[in-house]
Amino acid sequence: MQRRCARLDHLEVETESSETDSETESVRMRCISCKEEYGSRDAGTCNVCYEEASETEEELKREIEDLKAKVAFLSVWSPAFFSGRPHGSGFTDVVLVAVEDGPDGGPSMPVSAHRNILANRSPVFKAMLENEMEESRSGTIKISDVSYDALQAFVNYLYSAEASLDEQMACELLVLAEKYQVKHLKAYCEKFLVSKLNWDNSIINYAFAHQHNAKLLLEAALSLILDNMDKLRKRQEYSEFVEKHPLLVVEIYEACLAKQENTAAPKDTSAKS
Amino acid sequence: MQRRCARLDHLEVETESSETDSETESVRMRCISCKEEYGSRDAGTCNVCYEEASETEEELKREIEDLKAKVAFLSVWSPAFFSGRPHGSGFTDVVLVAVEDGPDGGPSMPVSAHRNILANRSPVFKAMLENEMEESRSGTIKISDVSYDALQAFVNYLYSAEASLDEQMACELLVLAEKYQVKHLKAYCEKFLVSKLNWDNSIINYAFAHQHNAKLLLEAALSLILDNMDKLRKRQEYSEFVEKHPLLVVEIYEACLAKQENTAAPKDTSAKS
The missing domain is CATH 3.30.710.10 (Potassium Channel Kv1.1; Chain A)
Known part of the structure; x- marks a missing residue:
């Protein structure tokens, strides 16, 4: 309700004489949200939609509070x-x-x-x-x-x-989660490991994800590997990886080729999914 | 990302020659959200704020999904x-x-x-x-x-x-929640009972809330009673209520008088809270 008042207070329309088409920008409005001025070219929503979006946001926040209380209640x-x-x-x-x-x-x-x-x-x-x-x-x-x-x-x-979690703990817990089929924990660890991915640790994570059937991590690591193939292939650990896991390297090359084909024929990208 | 494209596609600015101040409305924009046309007087947000709000909404929805999964995991x-x-x-x-x-x-x-x-x-x-x-x-x-x-x-x-829940069950569970100090359940039942309040059941709910220390329900019921005093006082059950719970009726009258004083001096409403 406060916002509604703020809107009426702050909605200022300034007009300058507009004589040419390019000067429609001279109608300036004040954004209800950030309070900055903007021209019609930078317009976003009408105020009805703004009010609705604000209410939706409040509702979502209330739902989050309710769910957090539920989680606290259900924790043992x-x-x-x-x-x-x-x-x-x-x-x-x-x-x-x-x-x-x-x-x-x-x-x-x-x-x-x-x-x-x-x-x-x-x-x-x-x-x-x-x-x-x-x-x-x-x-x-x-x-x-x-x-x-x-x-x-x-x-x-x-x-x-x-x-x-740290990376070591996330790996250990993912292994346990996989073994005892605790899906929620597995997803939690995978998300954490994906957030820590970089091209430097992409190969080791790819092998780990493959071994423990962690699809999200596997795809994220593969994507990083494909983006950094040139750098990675020059490294000592890559040679070791090839020796240890030749089948995984085959998969990487296959993905690499598929990516090249897709890049060459961008019209087919929609068929990827 | 799709929305960003839609915005560029749909942002149409139509200009008509505006000669008087009252005609600033002639600059029409199309709302990114509802796709309807609007004039500068009905402007809401700039497009940067719209984009940010959309992202916030997506984030909140993701958080809700995560919390729901957590609730499902923690349920026994x-x-x-x-x-x-x-x-x-x-x-x-x-x-x-x-x-x-x-x-x-x-x-x-x-x-x-x-x-x-x-x-x-x-x-x-x-x-x-x-x-x-x-x-x-x-x-x-x-x-x-x-x-x-x-x-x-x-x-x-x-x-x-x-x-x-139905009303009977909500009352029974609220009593148990109060007795065994299960706050989460008590709040859950109170919310339900508040949602079922009407002037017809306001007195019985007020007495119940008083007996079981249910503050949210008490306040909501009192507010309804105060709004419907004239109707309620004519009813048979009100006389019974006065006989059974005279102290509660005193409290209702005191609240009624306080409300009248506040209404008589609206400048003091801020002191209510």
Whole structure:
């Protein structure tokens, strides 16, 4: 409502004598939003549409506030929240244990959790826990090839849909998300890794995305690789990559050729999708 | 990007010879948004602000999609989902039992739940379950003065932040939300009841809101009552209301007088808030 008043106050129309066609610009208006003057050539919307758009924006913001409150309500305290507190770990009924490969690879500290949360978030855990498998009987789920920190972050995410990521953690969590079919976490990690992509890390991310079936990351990395083929092919790590993953390199070259063909015949770009 | 093109295509400026000041309207523009023609007096925003607003709207919509996905991820299947399935009720470790007052009031069917979910959503359940009280030892929580359906809906809400409401259900759930301090549900029910307010049900809602400390509903109902005092005072139920809740009626009259004073001295309305 305040905006409506502001509009009436600020709508100033200044007229200068317009004698030639090119001088239609001399009608100046004041933008309701930025309050700057503009001419008819820079006109945007009529004021009815402006009012409607403002209302839509307010509605969307209210919806966001409601959804944020819902997310806060639905988040569950991770059992880590209870560790060290007198009355146990918040009714947990299962533990996860990280088992790392390598010389030091033994079981690390267990991470407590709730069967109902694990089963809700992951169809793999659900099957494991509902079907009287070893994990269900013993109440212990062993998770291989993962650091304790990543396992703790993984469990936290299952409770709160939040994780503090760096590239290493995003990769570890993506692997876990893929393995335990936690789609929401996988998408979260992929988005993060895409945001950190550059031509320097594009090849390693491409290989990683290929290995873990991360389509969004794969496409973004491939696009960067294709844009920087000349630079990349001169690097030592590229030769190593060719030796290690020749099939992936074949795919890259095929994409490169397809791109060249599309560029050569731009009329066909619509068929790409 | 498409909009940017549309803008260039559709921005048509038609000029007619403007000789008098009142004819500045003769410069016609086409609104980028609704595609209708308008004159300078109906101008809204410049095109830069229009573009920015469109981008903001897209961003807000993306944020909403992300939040909706997060809500879906964080929702937990209510144990009702598992009832009748072969492998039990999804690792539940507590039951709630509705105990209704009155001649038929005996314990009804138990509603299964998880201690960790109850403790997360309600500080009252948390204290009850963590502090070795009778409920914690027996694994049974008795809930008085509530129907089985309302209890089931209450538990469902604790898992999913969703409830199918009518006015009766909203009242029952608001009472439970108040008792077990589930703020999110209380706000949800209040909003629903406010949306169903009319002058006909304003008094009963006012009394209900007062009893259960529902401030939003209280204010909305009071406002309706004040606007319809003449009609309401002639009704039989008003006399009953006066007899039953004289203190509430005093409050209504006080608000009524305060409103009259404010109306008499409109310069003071800013002091209302």
